[in-house]
Each structure stands twice: as structure tokens, then as C-alpha cells.
């Protein structure tokens with residue numbers, strides 16, 4: 001199975017013109033003069049650029065008993081259409097992925113039904129006995145959802161396990177002790193970061209703060225970076241939106257002020273925030289009309305166009321997007337991906353930087369056909385998504401049949 005992709009591509013050192021040949025799932029050759037092999041996809045057209053395959057470190061594919069909101073198939077079809085080659089699934093499912101038996105089922109579901117490749121996080125278990133080597137074989141990290149898991153005794157045990165097994169700890173860092181009724185002020189985020197960073201100092205695990213939402217949180221993050229191994233991501237909604245009353249915009253942590261928004265955008269530009277994730281969190285439309293309903297909304301199919309629009313406006317560099325959505329996630333998760341270089345996994349995302357359109361949620365592959373970005377004009381769009389040398393999104397269509405691979409099976413580069 002071979003594929004040759006032609007066009008302008010993002011290589012270490014900058015944009016180059018040439019071809020990429022992928023053979024048996026790996027990049028075999030990259031350069032100006034590459035002997036074509038297998039099928040040839042030609043993107044040598046004004047405005048089109050080939051990027052290393054994008055990786056989203058924070059996605060809720062739901063499924064199991066919540067499959068009415070989203071399932072592995074629809075969620076990963078949304079990823080393919082959104083330009084994402086790998087999505088990492090959160091364990092707050094029903095039942096939760098915090099037992100080995102559920103983890104195995106989850107992996108099997110992904111293998112059978114996913115349209116792109118996937119990674120898994122393990123949740124903090126109820127029983128210490130679940131913290132076995134197998135977790136590290138099947139998962140990329142441990143998700144700690146502080147609002148719920150703050151008091152559990154198994155938390156510290158789990159963190160020591162993560163440290164021993166060299167698993168990333170990815171945290172929703174809001175300390176519920178600082179919530180005021182329904183309000184979740186920035187200080188809850190600051191204190192959540194502090195608490196997790198102190199634990200990381202004690203147990204020496206690698207800590208990743210997901211969906212950073214406030215300028216105060218960003219300052220706290222910067223303070224801890226000198227003492228612990230710490231990285232962070234934010235999401236397009238924190239980079240582009242501010243507080244609204246409409247429950248559709250409800251998300252945790254909440255949207256904040258214009259000052260927070262611009263601080264996060266600068267933080268991303270300066271590399272203080274290393275990653276962008278979607279926090280793709282689908283719910284039923286009816287659930288989102290309820291002011292007391294759940295937080296979150298779908299994001300996989302709007303993330304890349306929104307980021308490319310920021311590039312178009314000069315607020316981000318294309319190189320910054322590649323770093324935040326591919327290169328750094330690959331390195332944090334220990335994957336031989338995120339680079340267009342011989343020996344790396346043959347995952348590519350082709351974008352058209354000139355394609356302008358209005359976001360229409362009715363076109364989403366996700367079951368959640370609404371968005372806080374509905375009607376927004378964007379410039380820049382994924383046009384082809386390639387996973388292990390196979391196009392899974394091309395000419396506006398998602399192509400299934402490849403089956404998903406747990407990225408833990410990628411092995412090393414080379």
C-alpha cells in the first residue's frame with residue numbers, strides 16, 4: 001500500500017515544494033525528486049499546503065451509554081472532516097474508562113469503528129488494583145478531573161503510578177472549593193493549577209493543564225514552569241469568544257473577559273501555551289437549550305478553520321498552528337508523528353488557506369449539529385486528511401474502512 005502526495009509541505013525548517021511517499025503507513029521518502037509510488041494525490045495548487053497530520057489531545061467521543069450524544073464512528077468522522085488524524089478520547093464516559101475491563105472494550109470499539117486513529121486516557125480508578133502495567137500499554141496518560149477527583153484517596157496513588165509508568169497527567173484544573181454557587185471564577189483555575197503543580201512537585205509526574213481559560217491561570221502556569229515539567233493547552237473558544245448568557249455557550253471552565261481572551265492569544269503566540277485542543281464535547285441540542293444543562297459543544301469541525309482564520313488575520317503564524325496542533329502534541333504523547341520526515345507515521349493534513357466559507361453546523365459529521373461559531377465566516381479549510389497513507393477525507397467526503405488504530409501501537413520513529 002503506497003501513496004504519493006505532491007505539493008507545498010511543512011518540513012522541519014519551513015515550507016518546501018516536492019513530494020511525500022508513504023509506504024506501509026510510514027513516510028518513506030520526502031523531497032523534490034521522489035519516485036512516485038502507488039496512488040498519487042496532487043495538491044500543487046495556489047493556497048494549498050500539506051501539514052503534518054493534526055492531533056487533538058482533548059476529545060469526548062462519548063459512545064457506550066452516551067452514544068445518543070456521539071459515538072466513536074461519528075466523532076472520528078468529525079475528526080477526519082476537521083483535518084484531525086489522531087484524537088485522544090477522554091474517560092468520562094458511561095461507564096467510565098477507569099477499569100481495565102472497560103479500557104479493553106473502549107480500545108476494541110475504536111479499532112472497529114474509528115475513521116481516524118485514536119489515543120486513550122485512563123480515569124482515576126475507584127480501586128487501586130486497576131493501576132496495572134496494562135494501563136500504560138493501552139493509554140497515553142491519566143485524566144484528572146479536579147472538580148470531582150479532588151478528595152479521592154486513590155488520586156495520589158494514581159499520580160505516583162503515572163510517575164512510575166511515565167504517563168502524562170492531563171488535568172482539568174478548577175478547584176471546586178473556589179466556586180461561588182454557579183460561578184467558576186478565574187481563582188478556581190489558579191488554585192486548581194497550584195494544587196496539581198504542588199502534587200507534581202511531590203510525585204514528579206509530567207503535568208499537562210488542559211483548556212486554560214484565564215490570564216490569571218496563565219500567570220500561575222508561568223510561575224510553576226520553573227519548578228515542574230508542565231505544559232498547557234487552550235481551545236479556540238477561549239481564543240475567540242467571551243462570556244455570554246446563552247446556554248449554548250456554556251462550557252467549563254467558562255468563557256471569560258476580553259482581557260483573558262487576548263492574554264491567551266498572546267500566550268499561544270509566544271509559546272507559553274504549547275498546544276490547542278478542541279475539547280470536542282457533544283450533547284443533544286435539547287440539553288444545550290437548558291440553562292442548567294451540561295457544559296461543552298462540538299469543536300472538531302470548527303477548530304482548524306478558526307485557527308487558519310487567525311493566521312489569515314496575522315494573529316497567529318501557520319508554523320505556530322503546526323506546532324500547537326501536531327508537533328508538540330506528538331512529542332508530549334510520545335508519538336512518532338507530527339513531522340513530515342522519513343520514518344514518521346504517514347499522517348498528513350492538507351489545507352486550503354484561501355477557501356472561505358460560513359460555518360454551518362448542519363454539515364457536521366458530529367451528531368451535535370450546533371456551534372457557538374454558527375454563521376461565522378472563516379478563511380482556511382482542511383481539504384484532505386491522510387491516516388497511515390490512506391485518505392480518510394477527500395473531495396468533501398469522509399472515507400471509512402481503514403479502521404482506527406490505538407496510537408500506542410505506532411511504536412518508534414524509523
Ligand SMILES: [Zn+2]
Nearest residue numbers: 058090279281
Ligand atoms: Zn473536556
